Each structure stands twice: as C-alpha cells, then as structure tokens.
Amino acid sequence: MAHSENKSSALMQGVVIFVYLAVLTGIEYFIAVAFDAVPLLIVAAVIKAGLVMYYYMHIYRLGEDDGEDQHSYRYKTGTNRFGLWLFLLSDSFVFAGLMAMRVNLLGLTRPHLNQLLGLAVTAILLISSFFMNRGETAIKYGDRKAFMTNTFITFLLGLGFLLGVVFVEWRQAAHEGLTADFGNPASGPMGAVFYMMTGMHAFHVLTGLIFLGIVWNNARKGIYTADQHWGVEAAAVYWHFVDLVWIFFYPALYLIGTAV
Amino acid sequence: MRNINPFWRGILYLVVLGLVGYGIGLGLDFVMAGELRFSGSVPALFTLLFGFTAFFLGAFGFQGIARGLVWQIVGTLAGGLLVAGIRALMGLPAFGDFFFTEPSWVVGGLTGALSFIVGVGVVDDWIKWARGMDTPEHHEEHYHGWAKYFAVSLDHKVIGIQYTILALLLISIGGLFALIFRTELAASQLQFLTTDMNLFGQNGPQLYNTLMSLHGMIMIVSILLGVSGIINYVVPLLLGAQDMAFPRLNAFSYWIAVPASVLPLMSLVLGGFDTGWTGYPPLSTRAPVGMQMFFLGVFVAGWSSILGALNVIATVLRMRAKGMTAMRMPIFVWAAIATSLIALTATQFIGLSFQLVMFQRLLGMGFFDPAKGGNPVLFQHLFWFYSHPAVYVFVLPGLGVISELLPVFVRKPLFGYRWIAMSSLGIALVGFVVWAHHMFTSGMNEYLRVPFMYSTLLVAVPTGVKFFSWVATIWKGKISTPTPMLFVLGAIVVFLMGGLSGPPNATVSTDLHLHDTYFIVGHFHDTIFGGFVFPFFAAIYYWYPKATGRKMNETLGKLHFWLMTPSFFTLTFGMMYVGLIGMRRRIADYDPALGIDAYHLVMTIAGYLIAVSVIIFLYNFFNSLKNGEKAEGNVWNSRSPEWQVPSPMPAHNYDQPFEVVGEPYDYGLKDSAYVRFAGTAKSTHK
Numbered sequence: 001m002a003h004s005e006n007k008s009s010a011l012m013q014g015v016v017i018f019v020y021l022a023v024l025t026g027i028e029y030f031i032a033v034a035f036d037a038v039p040l041l042i043v044a045a046v047i048k049a050g051l052v053m054y055y056y057m058h059i060y061r062l063g064e065d066d067g068e069d070q071h072s073y074r075y076k077t078g079t080n081r082f083g084l085w086l087f088l089l090s091d092s093f094v095f096a097g098l099m100a101m102r103v104n105l106l107g108l109t110r111p112h113l114n115q116l117l118g119l120a121v122t123a124i125l126l127i128s129s130f131f132m133n134r135g136e137t138a139i140k141y142g143d144r145k146a147f148m149t150n151t152f153i154t155f156l157l158g159l160g161f162l163l164g165v166v167f168v169e170w171r172q173a174a175h176e177g178l179t180a181d182f183g184n185p186a187s188g189p190m191g192a193v194f195y196m197m198t199g200m201h202a203f204h205v206l207t208g209l210i211f212l213g214i215v216w217n218n219a220r221k222g223i224y225t226a227d228q229h230w231g232v233e234a235a236a237v238y239w240h241f242v243d244l245v246w247i248f249f250y251p252a253l254y255l256i257g258t259a260v
Numbered sequence: 261m262r263n264i265n266p267f268w269r270g271i272l273y274l275v276v277l278g279l280v281g282y283g284i285g286l287g288l289d290f291v292m293a294g295e296l297r298f299s300g301s302v303p304a305l306f307t308l309l310f311g312f313t314a315f316f317l318g319a320f321g322f323q324g325i326a327r328g329l330v331w332q333i334v335g336t337l338a339g340g341l342l343v344a345g346i347r348a349l350m351g352l353p354a355f356g357d358f359f360f361t362e363p364s365w366v367v368g369g370l371t372g373a374l375s376f377i378v379g380v381g382v383v384d385d386w387i388k389w390a391r392g393m394d395t396p397e398h399h400e401e402h403y404h405g406w407a408k409y410f411a412v413s414l415d416h417k418v419i420g421i422q423y424t425i426l427a428l429l430l431i432s433i434g435g436l437f438a439l440i441f442r443t444e445l446a447a448s449q450l451q452f453l454t455t456d457m458n459l460f461g462q463n464g465p466q467l468y469n470t471l472m473s474l475h476g477m478i479m480i481v482s483i484l485l486g487v488s489g490i491i492n493y494v495v496p497l498l499l500g501a502q503d504m505a506f507p508r509l510n511a512f513s514y515w516i517a518v519p520a521s522v523l524p525l526m527s528l529v530l531g532g533f534d535t536g537w538t539g540y541p542p543l544s545t546r547a548p549v550g551m552q553m554f555f556l557g558v559f560v561a562g563w564s565s566i567l568g569a570l571n572v573i574a575t576v577l578r579m580r581a582k583g584m585t586a587m588r589m590p591i592f593v594w595a596a597i598a599t600s601l602i603a604l605t606a607t608q609f610i611g612l613s614f615q616l617v618m619f620q621r622l623l624g625m626g627f628f629d630p631a632k633g634g635n636p637v638l639f640q641h642l643f644w645f646y647s648h649p650a651v652y653v654f655v656l657p658g659l660g661v662i663s664e665l666l667p668v669f670v671r672k673p674l675f676g677y678r679w680i681a682m683s684s685l686g687i688a689l690v691g692f693v694v695w696a697h698h699m700f701t702s703g704m705n706e707y708l709r710v711p712f713m714y715s716t717l718l719v720a721v722p723t724g725v726k727f728f729s730w731v732a733t734i735w736k737g738k739i740s741t742p743t744p745m746l747f748v749l750g751a752i753v754v755f756l757m758g759g760l761s762g763p764p765n766a767t768v769s770t771d772l773h774l775h776d777t778y779f780i781v782g783h784f785h786d787t788i789f790g791g792f793v794f795p796f797f798a799a800i801y802y803w804y805p806k807a808t809g810r811k812m813n814e815t816l817g818k819l820h821f822w823l824m825t826p827s828f829f830t831l832t833f834g835m836m837y838v839g840l841i842g843m844r845r846r847i848a849d850y851d852p853a854l855g856i857d858a859y860h861l862v863m864t865i866a867g868y869l870i871a872v873s874v875i876i877f878l879y880n881f882f883n884s885l886k887n888g889e890k891a892e893g894n895v896w897n898s899r900s901p902e903w904q905v906p907s908p909m910p911a912h913n914y915d916q917p918f919e920v921v922g923e924p925y926d927y928g929l930k931d932s933a934y935v936r937f938a939g940t941a942k943s944t945h946k
C-alpha cells in the first residue's frame with residue numbers, strides 16, 4: 001500500500017524514489033554511451049515514468065472512495081482530481097504527437113548537443129520534483145513553513161531548468177549551427193524538431209512555474225490546511241507531469257541513436 | 261430608442277458602426293497603399309469586426325459578448341501593433357498587404373482571442389482563486405430574457421442553449437457560403453466568380469476556394485458546437501445532476517468558441533486560403549495570411565472541444581444519481597462518453613499539426629518541406645489521426661439521439677441496450693486506427709494500405725450493430741411520427757446511405773478512382789447529415805418544450821422535413837453520380853464535355869430547397885418561443901427523468917433528487933419504472 005503511516009516515513013519514501021530515479025537516469029546515460037541500445041532506454045524511461053506517476057503523482061488516489069455525499073470537500077476534490085488527470089491525458093497527446101514527429105523525421109539520428117548540459121538540466125528537473133514531493137507531504141501534515149521552503153526551492157530549480165534550456169542550451173546549439181530554419185542544410189530537420197520539442201516543453205515548465213508561484217503566494221496567506229489543499233496537490237501533480245514528459249524527451253533528444 | 265426591440269436596435273447599430281468601420285478601414289488602407297480600394301480587405305475587415313460587435317452592443321449594451329468583442333478588437337490591434345513595433349525596431353517592414361504583416365496577425369489573433377475571454381468575464385472567478393479568494397458555488401443570474409444568453413452564465417442549460425444558438429448561426433453562415441459557390445457550379449464555365457472580379461484581394465476562383473474551404477471548417481465547428489449544445493443541455497438532466505462537474509470550465513469552453521468563430525471569418529477578408537478544410541502543406545505554406553487565421557480559429561475551437569469533453573467525462577463519472585449503474589445509464593450518455601474520449605485526446609493532433617504549419621510559415625522551420633528534410637506526408641498522418649476520429653465525434657452523439665428517441669416513439673424497449681452502449685465505445689476505439697484510409701493516394705508507404713483498408717472495413721461491424729438494433733426496435737412497434745420521430749427515421753435512412761458509400765472508399769482498388777472526386781463529397785454529406793444534422797434537428801424538436809415550455813409548430817416541422825429530405829437525397833446522389841463520372845472536388849469549374857451541366861443545375865436547385873427548409877425551421881424555432889403551443893408536461897410520454905418534472909426546467913434542475921429503480925427503456929412493460937423521486941411515491945408511468 002502506498003499510503004504512508006506518518007510524516008517521516010512519507011518523507012523517506014520520497015527520498016527512496018528519488019534515489020531510484022537518479023540511479024536509473026545514470027544507467028540511461030551509461031547505456032547510451034556504452035551500448036546505444038534503444039529498447040533498454042525505453043524500458044528505463046517507462047520504469048521512471050511509472051515511479052513518478054505512482055509515488056509522486058499518486059495516481060492511485062483516483063481510485064479512492066469518497067463516500068456518498070456529493071457536496072463534501074472530499075468528494076469535490078476527487079472530482080477535481082479526475083478533471084486534472086483527464087487534462088494531463090489530453091496534454092500528453094501533444095507530446096506524443098511531437099514524439100511521433102521526431103521518430104518520423106529523425107529516425108535513429110539525433111542532434112549534436114552538449115551532453116553534460118543535457119544531463120545537468122535533467123538532474124535539476126528531477127531534483128525539483130523531489131522537493132515538490134517534500135513540499136506536498138509537508139502541507140499534508142499541516143507544516144506550512146516547510147511547504148513554503150520546499151516549494152520555493154522547487155520554483156528556483158524549475159527556473160534554473162527553464163533558463164538553462166532557453167538561454168544556455170539553445171544558444172550553444174544555435175552557435176554550433178543547429179538552427180530552427182535549417183540555415184545549415186547539413187543538419188537536416190534536426191533544428192526544427194529540437195526547438196519545437198524543447199520549446200513546447202519549456203512552455204509547460206513556464207506555466208508550471210506560474211502555478212507554483214500562485215500556490216506559494218496563497219500558502220503565504222494561509223489558505224491551505226492539512227485537510228484542504230487541493231490547489232497544492234494540483235500544482236504538484238502538474239509539476240511532476242512536466243518532469244514526466246522530460247523523462248521521455250531527454251532520451252529522445254540526447255541519448256537515442258547517433259548524433260549527426 | 262429605448263422602446264424599440266433589442267434586435268432592431270442591434271441592426272441599427274450594426275449598420276451605423278459597420279459604416280464607421282468601413283470608413284476607418286478605407287482610410288487606413290489609403291494611408292498604407294496610397295489608393296482607395298473600395299472592395300479591398302482592410303475596409304471589409306473593419307466592417308466585419310465593427311458590425312458584428314455593434315449588433316450585440318446595440319441589442320444588449322456594453323456587457324457580456326459585446327464587451328468581449330470590443331476587447332477582442334482592441335487585443336488584436338494591440339498584439340498586432342506590438343509585433344509591428346518590434347519589427348520596426350529590427351529593421352523589418354512593420355506593415356504588410358493586409359495592413360499588418362503575417363506575424364502581427366498571428367500574434368494579434370491570439371491576443372485578441374485571449375482578450376475576448378477576459379473581456380467577457382468568464383475567467384473572473386479563476387483570477388480570484390489565483391489570488392486566494394473564495395467564490396460562491398452558484399451565481400444567481402444577473403440577466404433576464406435574451407440577454408441571459410449573451411452573457412456569462414454557469415448554468416449548463418443556458419450554456420447548452422448558447423452552444424445551440426451559436427451552432428445555428430454558424431450553420432447559417434456556412435450554408436450561405438455553400439449557396440454562393442453552389443450557384444457558380446450550376447453551369448460549366450465561370451459565371452460570376454470570374455477571373456477578373458476582385459473582392460477582398462481575391463479573384464473569382466480564389467474566392468470560390470476560400471468560400472469552399474470556410475464552408476467546410478465552419479460547418480465542422482458548428483457541428484462540434486451543436487454536439488456540445490445537446491450534450492450540455494441533456495446530459496446533466498439525464499444523470500440527475502445539478503450541473504456539469506466544472507461549471508466555470510464549462511462556461512469557458514463555450515466562450516472561447518466565440519473568438520474561434522470570429523477568427524476563420526476574418527480569414528475570408530485577409531486574402532482567404534485555398535486548401536480546403538484539410539490545410540495540407542505545401543499549399544498551406546504558400547496560401548495568404550487568411551490561412552493563419554484559419555489555423556488559429558481551429559486551434560482555439562479545439563481547446564473548446566477538449567475542455568468540454570473533459571467536463572462531460574468527469575460529470576458522467578462523478579455526478580450520477582443514486583442507483584444509476586453503468587448499464588442503467590441512458591444510451592445517449594454512453595454516446596456522449598465515447599465522443600468525449602475522442603475529442604479529449606485526438607483533438608490535440610489537429611492542433612499540433614496546424615501549429616507546426618504555422619511555425620513553418622512564420623519561422624521557416626521545415627517540418628513538412630522536403631527541400632529542408634521535412635516530410636509532407638507526416639502532416640497528413642498527424643492531421644488524420646484527429647480528423648478521422650473526429651468524424652465519430654460528429655456522429656456518435658447523433659446516433660445516440662436516434663437510439664434515445666426511437667423507443668419513445670415506438671413504445672417498445674430499445675433492442676440490445678448493452679450492444680448499443682458498447683458499439684459506441686467500439687466505434688470510438690476502432691476509429692483511432694483507420695486514419696490512413698484518407699491517404700491511399702498520398703504516396704505513403706505501400707505496406708500501410710492493406711492494414712488500413714481492413715481496419716476501416718472493421719468499423720462497419722459496430723456500426724452495423726446499431727442498425728440492427730434500430731430495425732429490431734422499430735419492428736412491430738406502435739409507431740407514431742411527430743416531427744422529432746420523422747427526423748429520427750430520416751437520420752437512419754440517410755446515415756445508411758452514407759455508410760454504404762463508405763466501403764468503396766475504404767477499398768484501395770476502388771478508392772484510387774474515387775479519391776478527391778465528388779463521390780467523396782456525396783459520401784460524407786450523407787454520413788454527416790444522417791449522423792448529425794437530422795438527429796440534431798430531431799433533438800431540437802424533441803427537447804424544445806423542455807427548454808421553453810412550448811412546442812414547435814408541427815405543420816412547419818413536417819414541411820421542414822418533407823422539403824429537406826428529398827432535396828437532400830437529390831443533392832448527394834447527384835454528387836456521387838457526377839463524382840463517378842469524373843467530377844473532381846474543390847474546383848470552381850468543370851469541363852462541359854463531361855455532360856454533367858444538367859445534373860449540376862438540379863443539384864444547385866436542390867441546395868436552395870434545403871436552404872428554404874432551414875429557413876422554415878429557423879422561423880419556427882424563433883416564432884414558437886412566443887407563439888408555440890403550451891407544453892409543460894410530459895409531451896412525448898417519455899420515461900426519462902427530465903420529463904417527469906414541469907417544463908421549462910426549473911433553474912436548479914430537480915427539486916427532489918431521484919433514484920434509478922429500473923431499466924431506462926422498458927416501454928410498454930407494465931409497472932416498470934425507471935426513476936423514483938425522493939419524498940414521493942410517484943414514479944414514472946408506462
């Protein structure tokens with residue numbers, strides 16, 4: 001059962017899951033460098049996604065029984081949860097479409113990118129998910145201060161990711177001849193695919209940051225309690241979703257196939 | 261001034277401010293181009309925007325939709341000017357042929373749509389939430405009478421009617437476009453859309469293409485809206501819910517459909533576009549700015565559809581009355597679920613495919629440009645991955661209406677309830693794996709053809725299940741044929757024709773001949789009329805008394821039906837025939853040597869007769885609001901819960917909650933009730 005008995009074991013669970021995710025990411029990187037085995041990369045990504053969806057996004061809560069009273073806060077939160085997951089399902093089709101485009105246009109090739117930078121932004125986003133989870137756990141036990149601190153760290157890390165991609169990664173890539181309009185015909189459709197995928201993801205990161213900012217500000221006003229904090233849960237799940245997308249985009253852009 | 265009817269006051273405003281807009285546009289155009297272009301794009305654009313807004317301003321004052329539209333105009337100009345300014349700073353030309361340059365129009369179109377949303381006031385509560393404030397669950401209505409339908413309301417019944425009215429408006433506009441180009445087709449050679457005419461910067465054949473393309477997409481948007489209209493009004497009532505799961509999101513989904521309708525109309529005057537509703541590159545990467553407005557419009561309409569679908573699914577999952585298990589849900593609810601699952605997910609793909617073309621045009625990203633390593637066939641895959649399932653979004657609710665109403669008018673249980681419920685889901689699922697049947701001639705990989713042929717033919721199985729059930733339900737029933745039933749029967753026959761003309765297109769060998777001919781046009785008009793238009797009319801005639809407390813006039817209803825149905829068959833069979841002997845689709849003219857002039861003339865006349873029948877319907881619709889026969893009880897003698905309470909439906913739906921105690925369609929079975937209301941011993945009769 002995923003339910004944690006008390007706060008410290010809930011926090012501990014967050015740590016364990018984070019370690020799994022970090023190790024798996026390391027393995028992915030190693031697989032890519034050492035064997036270039038696409039199926040293994042896919043397996044690793046799917047496992048990571050499963051961990052995030054179950055432990056960080058607690059998808060199992062969709063099945064929680066809410067009792068009969070349709071007007072209670074609990075029941076409404078349950079409905080909201082369905083709504084949010086339906087939204088995520090819909091949104092994931094955008095990313096699936098981008099992925100299909102990537103496979104169609106690039107096949108088993110990939111753009112030539114700064115690997116260390118890629119690993120760094122991936123790590124930053126993963127760590128941000130870790131802190132998000134701590135924040136959510138904190139508010140679940142009514143610890144508003146810890147929630148605000150952890151959310152603030154999440155926010156900073158998210159901002160770091162966004163700036164890292166848009167201002168460092170994009171610049172470097174452009175500098176090395178990867179341009180959106182294929183100014184360099186030798187790179188084929190690489191540039192367009194790369195900027196489109198990272199750009200769409202970055203847009204979601206941006207909306208996630210705005211969401212986090214709103215929730216943080218509301219927590220400052222003290223409107224979330226241990227029993228009533230749907231806003232926090234929604235922001236957290238959305239934030240993990242953004243991470244989830246990157247779990248697939250990172251290997252798709254940085255690891256799979258050969259760089260040309 | 262105060263005493264005149266809001267409608268005529270609106271018309272007055274429209275004329276005056278429309279003229280003002282024309283003057284402003286003419287002036288601006290003169291400043292930019294240095295000559296007076298009386299039939300140019302810019303004056304037309306300003307006339308359109310000012311006139312449209314002015315009508316609502318005059319009718320209801322500066323509130324609701326009028327405020328939204330004013331904000332949209334300001335937002336569009338602000339966004340456009342911003343980009344113009346940036347371009348000027350970068351040393352690029354700040355203004356273009358259509359006043360703004362293309363990037364300005366795209367950004368302006370988007371900021372305009374967002375401004376509309378803010379202006380109309382549908383996000384007020386969310387802004388409050390973001391600032392940590394609470395908002396009351398249910399707002400009291402601020403407006404009464406017609407004004408209620410042109411301002412933000414959270415009541416699903418009001419929203420359902422808003423959707424329906426917007427759908428009817430768009431059907432009328434799309435129909436008008438069709439009549440224009442159908443008239444040009446009445447004889448071979450170009451008669452009035454000639455190469456030397458010029459309107460909105462387009463010559464005759466170009467205008468033909470624009471009108472044809474817009475006809476397609478505007479009709480599709482209107483279908484999506486009509487579907488949402490019925491679902492919104494009916495589903496919470498059938499479930500016994502007070503409202504949709506997310507009333508604010510529901511209002512939002514409706515209101516973004518309004519700018520989504522304005523944007524494609526703007527494309528008419530911004531140079532138009534000539535790709536048809538499918539927008540295939542490479543043509544769509546070369547078409548005028550109008551193309552972008554079309555893309556934007558579809559994109560925004562897509563969000564309306566996605567969020568609406570989300571709401572429907574959540575509502576059905578979470579808001580059902582006590583005792584309403586899955587197999588006791590009204591059949592229409594199953595149809596709504598199946599439709600919504602498609603709309604929720606697949607719609608993202610049309611949004612994405614159009615977005616990629618937009619970026620290709622704006623930034624030169626060559627996703628679909630082979631010269632740059634892109635792949636135009638990829639577009640077709642992305643596009644049809646939505647657009648084939650989308651055809652089931654159009655028809656599943658309509659088929660649901662047929663199954664829902666049929667038992668009422670034959671006084672017999674619905675045959676094979678479970679099979680019908682599952683067939684809707686089956687169609688939706690299979691519908692996801694057939695898309696490439698639109699691409700047999702596209703040059704896609706050869707080995708894809710046969711699998712897609714078979715998967716397509718597979719759709720006929722769940723569709724066939726529905727037909728068998730309908731026939732078995734009608735069999736030996738006590739049939740009565742008031743207007744809604746006429747349309748139900750019409751729907752079945754028309755949809756059958758559509759279904760029968762499908763497999764020839766799905767079979768590779770025959771499709772190589774049929775593709776891109778008028779046969780296809782005949783096929784999909786039959787499916788869409790049978791699957792949506794006829795059931796939509798049936799639903800309106802059927803639930804009209806529930807919404808208004810009055811019935812629509814029966815004689816006019818029958819006239820509507822008996823005028824429309826034969827004309828419609830004439831039109832579509834004509835289409836299929838000329839298609840078989842070589843008439844291509846999407847083309848302003850055809851070779852007299854084909855010898856099909858006479859057919860085309862007959863089809864054009866039939867087209868006009870359909871228009872007349874729709875005008876009769878519209879007259880009946882609005883006239884019956886005041887003069888219709890009073891109908892406050894269970895007019896159709898239905899078992900469904902919404903008919904057990906007085907009409908028009910009370911503001912908060914059911915005063916007493918009900919419990920489901922039996923099967924929904926056990927018509928004619930003694931002492932079988934579907935629902936029982938709390939607090940009374942009364943249950944449904946018959």
Ligand code: HEM
Nearest residue numbers: 651654655697698759762763765766775776780784787788
């Ligand atoms: C038995 C069921 C059906 C089959 C086998 C079928 C098959 C096909 C095929 C193969 C095509 C492509 C033909 C071509 O372009 O060469 C087509 C076109 C089309 N079908 Fe169907 N169809 C079926 C039902 C429907 C339904 C229910 C609709 C709903 C509204 C529909 C709407 C359309 C439309 C709009 C097009 C034209 C798309 C375009 O603009 O190119 N069809 N159909």
Ligand SMILES: [Cu+2]
Nearest residue numbers: 648695697698
């Ligand atoms: Cu299709």
